Amino acid sequence: MANMILGWVNAADRAVLSGGRWSESLPQAALAEDSLSAIARALGNQPADTAIVADLGAAQPVGLVALFGGTVSPQAGCPGPAARYRIRAGGEAVQGPLLDLDFTGYGASDPRLAFSRDSLAVWIDRGGVMQGYGLTEPLALTLDGFTPPATLPVVLQRPDRRFFAGEKIRLTDPEAPNERWLSGSIARIGPEAGHITLNIDTVAGNGGDVIAWRLESLAPRCNRGQDHDPVSHARLGFRIESARTNLLLRSAELSDSAWTLQGSVAVAQGIVAPDGGPAAKLREDGTTGFHQATQSIAVAEGATVAVSVYVRAAERSRFALVLSSGDDYAQAAFDLDAGTTSLSQGGAGSAIVARIIPAGVGWLRCVLVGALAGAEDYLVALRLLNPGGSYAGDGAGGLLVWGAQAEMGGFASSYIPTTGVPYTRAADSPRLVLAAPETGTLLADYASSQTANLVVASLNDGTADNQISLIQGAGGARIAYIAQAGVNTVGLSTGAALADSVQRSGFGYAPGSFAAASDGGAAVIGASGGVPIVTGLDIGHRLGQQHLNGGLRRVLLYPRRLAESELMAASGSFALQLGTLDFDTGWQDVWHGQQRRDGYRPVLLATPPGVAARYWRIDLDDHANADGFLDLARLWIGPAVELSSNFSYGAALGMEADTRIARSQGGALRFEERASQRVATYPVEHQTAQEAYRVHLELQRVAGLSGEVLAVPDPEDTLYRCERVFIARLRSLRPISNRYFQRFATELELEERLT
CATH class of the missing domain: 2.40.30 (Elongation Factor Tu (Ef-tu); domain 3)
Structure with a gap:
């Protein structure tokens, strides 16, 4: 047990607050109001949305930091440290990034982002x-x-x-x-x-x-509509794709006349497809030959085409996708049970890639990328195998099929449902208007289906002549790139890119000083070149071209060039880089592994040992909160005193009801319910003269009966913190008595402030 800590001056009331994203009607400024009913609502549940940075105006000693609010996960009665917080202090660098777009949360989309998709x-x-x-x-x-x-x-x-x-x-x-x-x-x-x-x-x-x-x-598909892995349900972030057209008609209706069924029939099944609708079975008949569904598509001559379909094994577990034109063909065979693929080709056909992508609940997305030189009409076939393509059917065997797609390009994009005509999904080209600093650091956390010719993030002036970009070049290298007045001035390569893998890249820039790093690797340095003036940030593309075609998880922009060591750390773990810190609690559990208690606000608390710092930062991470937002009530930052001799036995804590009771003439009781508040008394003895006159008497002088007082009876008690720690007022001003030789005593009587 540690000794009581007392605070009665709240510097947060005079601080300049910034950081995070907050509701206009429930602004961050409410945290500095002494009314606990004034709520600030963070428009998200992760550090990018909830950060609170308090500028005290000058460095001053702080011994008590607390935040009272509504961090709610886990659900009531459920143990587990789902919600966490972190409190840090230091110089100006503690303000963190100028921009933090975290697309793995469930809060509202950043209103500054403009989306082009229609x-x-x-x-x-x-x-x-x-x-x-x-x-x-x-x-x-x-x-x-x-x-x-x-x-x-x-x-x-x-x-x-x-x-x-x-x-x-x-x-x-x-x-x-x-x-x-x-x-x-x-x-x-x-x-x-x-x-x-x-x-x-x-x-x-x-x-x-x-x-x-x-x-x-x-x-916009970020945040509430963000993409997830269909099997693990892991958050993939904001999927940004180029324009694509599904050339196959009736993509989920094999029984429609748009499809030609050869040696097979399409039978409705009571199985749920990946979109929650019904799936169909491609079932072989009793003839000998191919058992398949086919459809012709028109393409540019010799175009590379990605064919994909969602399948689920039933009586048959072998399957093929085929592109053909006359004797020319490209084929991918899939063994769904073994999870293996094989390619074959003939004539002018080229079978380039075959993939199996798990799609959840037994479904697999099978992909063939191929081309037929000189052809403009391709025949797409979804073919049953047993084990080869031509065999005697038994009239019962088949597999489940849904969501067929054929698109020009070297990889399969997200599914585009069609009806009686081909359907085009427009490109995602989000842009954020932003005046970026001349000195800064741009970081991105992402994954792509491609390795080359894509842009992850680009600061530019609306042209390619002036840009600061993270790209993957034609050769597949990750490059930090600058163009100024149409001249390529910086190009720092940080190694080869990987397809379908999470990657992190960072680019620190200042006039004549540049550094880039990826995935925590060594920084690559550049020492010549200027920095262009930019007016906005394109995410996952540049000027509507060279789209990411993958998931963008997070983008950070710092208003300073990170040091090489910071850049390496940021590109490895994506942890915030805040420069030299004077104080850091590390990540703390809001509920400290205990069960959430209904009726009590969680108390996010730190008791720094008299740290003198101007900037204080509080980060909240409540990723399990399905509401996608947080309501917070009161911020406390101020000096504090730890008693040299703790309060004595006889301390008391209880609830005091303010219910009004009336009795009718017939004896019936009537109640007017009002809010109850906590009251506490702490006998304090064996205090020094310094504590008697400079602590307890000063507390009474400054706080009086109306001022705020924050008492932490036991800073080490995390189990009962939310019951014992609350913002209070002095209920009475008890005299300080000289009961012992050179020692003094008094009693603290506290009443909870409800408004």
Whole structure:
């Protein structure tokens, strides 16, 4: 047990607060108000969103730092250190990055980000289900007579589809998505499953068929709609992709006439596909020959094409994807049980890549990348194998098939559902308007399907002539790159890139001083060149070109060039680099491994030993909080005194009710319930003259009966901290008595401040 610590001057009330992202209606400034009912809401649940930096104006001794708030995970009664915090102090560097875009949280998207995408894209949610579009119940909609702005109620065929009130949408005719559509936002999610009311502001096309219109989400896919691994459900961040077109019609409907079934039939099954809808079985008949579904696509002459389909083993576990034109072919064979692939080719065909990608719940995405030299029409075949391609069927064998896609390019992008026409997903080209400093450090945490010719992040002025970029070059090297006035001035290579692997790269820059590092490796130094003036940050692309085609997890921009050692550390672990620190608690559990207690605010506490620092930083990480935001009530930073002799036996803590009670003439009791507050008394004896007059008397003089007092009875007690530590007032001013030779005594009587 440690001795009591007392504080009664809160420097946070006069501090300049910054950092994090906060609600306009519940701003960060509320942390400095002495009303605990004034809430500050952080628009996220991770350090990028919740950071609190307090500038005290000058270095001054601080002995007590506390934050009272609503960090909520784990759920009530569930043990576990899900939420954590960290308190640090030091010079100006403690302010951390100028920009911290963390795309692995579930908070609201940063409002400064502008997104260019205006067509369908899908993602995997945290439950492993593909999201992003849904078919409505058949709807009679006369576009000619529909005049926006107007509301439109719709009912989804699949009520589990994850749409959210307020997000941007487009309602399209599945047969003519680029000709007949309405756009707007979701006004309301109805109480009945699948019932949605739309606010429509734009209409294109004409006619009035009764059809099942398709509702598409246009909301940014980062944060609430971020991508996840379909198997592990790990957070992959914001998937940024170039424009792609799925050339196959009826991508999830093998029974449609768009597909030619040879020696096979498509049979509906009661199996759930990766998007939560129904899957079909490609089942062989009893004939001898190929058992397959085929469809022709038109491509640029000799184009490289990525064909992909989601499959799940049933009676058959061998399968092939084939591109062919006459005698020319490229084929990938897949053994789903063994998880192996093999390539074969003939004539002018080139089989380039075969991949199996786990898609969750037994589903696998099989991919073939191939080309047919000189051909402009490719035949795509989804073929059963047993073990070869031509065999005598038994009328029962087959496997589950869903989500076929054929796209021009050297890799398979995210799934693009189609109906009666090919469908194009527009590129994701987000940009953030930003005046970056002449000296800084740009870092990115990402993964890509490619190794070459892509941009991870680019500071530029809207042209390629002036830029500070992290790229992967034509040869597959990771490069920190600067162009100024159209001249390439800096190009620092930090090694070869890897496809489909998490990578971290950083680039520190200042006029005449440059350094780059990747994955914690040695820094590469450059000593010549200037720094261009930039006006914004492109993430996952540059000027709408050279897209990442992968997941961007986090982007940091520091307002200083990190030292080489800091840059190496940042590119390795992505830990914040705050320069030389005067104090650091390290990461602490909010609940210290104990169970969360309803009715009490968690207390985030540090008792630095009289550290004199100007800047104090508090970081919160509550990644298990499904709400995606945090409500915080009161920040305390100030000097403190630890008693040389602790309080005596007889200390008391209890609840005091302020309930008003009245009795009727008939004897019945009536109650007017009011909030209860904690009260505590601490007998303090054997105090020195210094403590008697400079601590206890000064406490009474400054705080009086209305000022705030923060008492920490036992700084080492984490088990009962949230019950014992609270912001209080002195309930009475007890005299200080000289009870012993050169020793003094008094009593602290505290009452919890509820407002």
